[in-house]
Amino acid sequence: MLLFFLILIAMTLASFTGLVVDRLPLGLSIITGRSRCDHCQSRLRPFELIPLFSFLIQGGYCRHCKAKLSWLYPTLEVLFSLLFILAYYQLLDLPESLILIASLLLSILDFRHQEIPFSLWLFFALLITAINGFSLSQVLWLSFALIAFFWDLKIGPGDFLWLFLIAGDIPLLKQVKILEIASISGILYYIILKKKGAIPFIPFLSIGYLGLLIWEKIPSL
Numbered sequence: 001m002l003l004f005f006l007i008l009i010a011m012t013l014a015s016f017t018g019l020v021v022d023r024l025p026l027g028l029s030i031i032t033g034r035s036r037c038d039h040c041q042s043r044l045r046p047f048e049l050i051p052l053f054s055f056l057i058q059g060g061y062c063r064h065c066k067a068k069l070s071w072l073y074p075t076l077e078v079l080f081s082l083l084f085i086l087a088y089y090q091l092l093d094l095p096e097s098l099i100l101i102a103s104l105l106l107s108i109l110d111f112r113h114q115e116i117p118f119s120l121w122l123f124f125a126l127l128i129t130a131i132n133g134f135s136l137s138q139v140l141w142l143s144f145a146l147i148a149f150f151w152d153l154k155i156g157p158g159d160f161l162w163l164f165l166i167a168g169d170i171p172l173l174k175q176v177k178i179l180e181i182a183s184i185s186g187i188l189y190y191i192i193l194k195k196k197g198a199i200p201f202i203p204f205l206s207i208g209y210l211g212l213l214i215w216e217k218i219p220s221l
Helices: 002-026 053-057 072-088 094-113 118-132 136-150 157-167 172-192 202-220
Strands: none
Touching: 002 072, 002 094, 002 118, 053 072, 072 094, 094 118, 094 157, 094 202, 118 157, 136 157, 136 172, 157 172, 157 202, 172 202
């Protein structure tokens, strides 16, 4: 029963974070304002806001204009539920869970806009640092972020700010290893798909962190 309620909380939290991802970059309030269809702007009724269930009963289409609904919300709701289940069975601790949630949201924003809202990063930075404490490697990444803000380092300040989030939870050597994995993955992605322009690097950093986390968890399973 407890796990069931945790999944409900996870889905509700995921729905709210989806709203944050959609509204924050546009400067819209995440507290006030009714939820609307992205296409026809019709106000959504309460049953259309039920996590995952509303997407399924509508068949993935808006019941007003029949436009396809975004997969962002159901995807977040499933992933958040999975994170809560793993945490429930003590396969993830609180800092790891927060880092994964932050990585997911910041990856989406970086992929969409090639930048991240400072306020969202600061929220997770304060929360994770309050749990883990402050480390010297966080000073390193914060310094690089400030330098990248004023000078072109070919890696944006947001990428260094993401590294700040994990710095209090894992040793510096592993942080550098994640950076190496992300760099190789990003280069291969752009070569194989023949992409051009700026690289949204946080998704690759997040993949590196997730890969390292899985590798370390396997022996304990």
